[in-house]
Amino acid sequence: MPALYDVIVAGLGGMGSAAAYHLAGRGVRVLGLEQFTPAHDRGSSHGQSRIIRKAYFEDPAYVPLVLRSYELWQRLERETGRELLRITGGLMLGGRDSAVVRGSIRSAEEHGLAHEVLDAADVRRRFPPFALYPGSLAVYELEAGVLHPEAAVHAHLDRAHALGAELRFGEPILRWEARGDGLSVVVETARGRYEASRLVVTAGPWAPRLLENLSLPLSVDRQVQFWFRPVAGVEPFLPGRFPIFVWELEDGAAMYGFPALDGPDGGVKAALHHGGAVCTADTLDRQVDEAEIARMRLYLARYIPLLAGECVHAATCMYTNTPDLHFVIALHPHHREVAIAAGFSGHGFKFTPVVGEILADLVTHGATPYPIDIFSPARFQV
Numbered sequence: 476m477p478a479l480y481d482v483i484v485a486g487l488g489g490m491g492s493a494a495a496y497h498l499a500g501r502g503v504r505v506l507g508l509e510q511f512t513p514a515h516d517r518g519s520s521h522g523q524s525r526i527i528r529k530a531y532f533e534d535p536a537y538v539p540l541v542l543r544s545y546e547l548w549q550r551l552e553r554e555t556g557r558e559l560l561r562i563t564g565g566l567m568l569g570g571r572d573s574a575v576v577r578g579s580i581r582s583a584e585e586h587g588l589a590h591e592v593l594d595a596a597d598v599r600r601r602f603p604p605f606a607l608y609p610g611s612l613a614v615y616e617l618e619a620g621v622l623h624p625e626a627a628v629h630a631h632l633d634r635a636h637a638l639g640a641e642l643r644f645g646e647p648i649l650r651w652e653a654r655g656d657g658l659s660v661v662v663e664t665a666r667g668r669y670e671a672s673r674l675v676v677t678a679g680p681w682a683p684r685l686l687e688n689l690s691l692p693l694s695v696d697r698q699v700q701f702w703f704r705p706v707a708g709v710e711p712f713l714p715g716r717f718p719i720f721v722w723e724l725e726d727g728a729a730m731y732g733f734p735a736l737d738g739p740d741g742g743v744k745a746a747l748h749h750g751g752a753v754c755t756a757d758t759l760d761r762q763v764d765e766a767e768i769a770r771m772r773l774y775l776a777r778y779i780p781l782l783a784g785e786c787v788h789a790a791t792c793m794y795t796n797t798p799d800l801h802f803v804i805a806l807h808p809h810h811r812e813v814a815i816a817a818g819f820s821g822h823g824f825k826f827t828p829v830v831g832e833i834l835a836d837l838v839t840h841g842a843t844p845y846p847i848d849i850f851s852p853a854r855f856q857v
């Protein structure tokens with residue numbers, strides 16, 4: 476006789492750990508299942524740092540969600556006594572007509588967010604490491620900052636456990652099935668069978684496999700995170716002097732980066748956003764070769780010359796992209812007892828706490844007060 480739970484959470488990475496926490500906080504009997512270890516580095520939620528920012532260039536619809544996320548991150552910090560979010564300020568850079576600059580201004584204006592629009596001379600004066608090209612603009616946001624993803628996943632998992640969730644690691648899910656009565660699901664793992672009234676699928680880059688019957692148009696790509704040592708000392712890159720940034724470049728690529736979070740001896744993290752090789756979570760090539768490092772150094776030499784020093788570390792990660800790069804968060808179109816969260820398209824981490832709250836709403840009430848229409852899988856006719 477399989478054990479009975481209210482909700483099973485399939486995958487305990489960024490989103491699943493948050494869902495388990497919010498569900499357990501509502502007194503729900505939760506079983507969380509994860510194939511690897513807590514806060515592992517084989518999916519999408521690792522690598523020391525993630526950007527959080529409010530003036531969301533991707534679409535103003537995200538702003539209420541990110542504002543709620545700030546509140547929830549701060550609540551989680553209070554509950555755990557850990558630093559998860561560090562405010563550093565943030566620069567969104569690009570040409571006058573770039574999506575990054577125009578979109579940031581639009582979201583800031585529509586939602587009345589504090590921001591400054593800087594021209595190239597302002598940026599050079601205030602943030603000397605950036606070598607802006609002619610015609611560039613920047614949007615500066617004081618409250619942008621850095622999240623620590625591994626610490627954040629641990630914090631959600633620890634709180635979920637403390638609130639009564641049962642969390643099982645090293646236990647891959649082989650398949651799941653909705654019973655068809657709208658009331659129960661069965662999940663089969665390498666170690667056993669479990670039954671619950673509801674299921675939350677938060678499988679990150681493995682979503683194409685755990686949601687294979689849904690045919691969502693998800694495409695996984697390989698992304699490399701680099702840590703470079705500044706050529707003339709780390710001082711210009713220390714937090715307080717150097718902000719997080721996202722920069723839409725002349726060739727259409729986008730680069731992002733962080734202040735020096737490891738002090739004088741560590742590297743400074745920078746990477747390209749999108750444009751990685753298509754892969755699957757199981758075929759990802761985790762080796763980073765010299766040609767990739769050389770290519771990233773060329774970008775840095777052109778745009779942040781002081782950072783184009785030795786590459787001290789590089790690590791792969793995966794994006795799970797949808798065609799329009801907007802998330803998928805909804806009840807499963809064919810099984811109303813299942814909620815899904817996938818396709819975070821390289822910008823989901825900042826939202827993990829509010830996504831956890833939305834998933835908890837969906838499986839406990841069948842609906843959420845948050846505006847999630849743009850995340851509907853119906854836009855893909857699935």
Ligand SMILES: Cc1cc2nc3c(=O)[nH]c(=O)nc-3n(C[C@H](O)[C@H](O)[C@H](O)COP(=O)(O)OP(=O)(O)OC[C@H]3O[C@@H](n4cnc5c(N)ncnc54)[C@H](O)[C@@H]3O)c2cc1C
Pocket residue numbers: 485486487488489490491508509510511517518519520521522524525526527646647648649677678679680681682685698699700746792793794816817819820821822823824825826
């Ligand atoms: C290089 C890089 C930089 C990024 N930068 C930012 C940023 O600056 N700001 C931002 O907001 N976002 C950023 N993102 C995106 C963000 O990190 C992701 O959107 C987010 O981490 C996705 O979380 P997830 O829970 O969907 O996936 P994951 O955290 O990968 O979690 C999925 C979990 O499901 C488990 N799982 C899957 N299948 C099974 C199975 N069959 N059985 C058991 N367990 C299973 C996996 O092991 C994994 O733990 C970045 C991503 C990358 C890769």
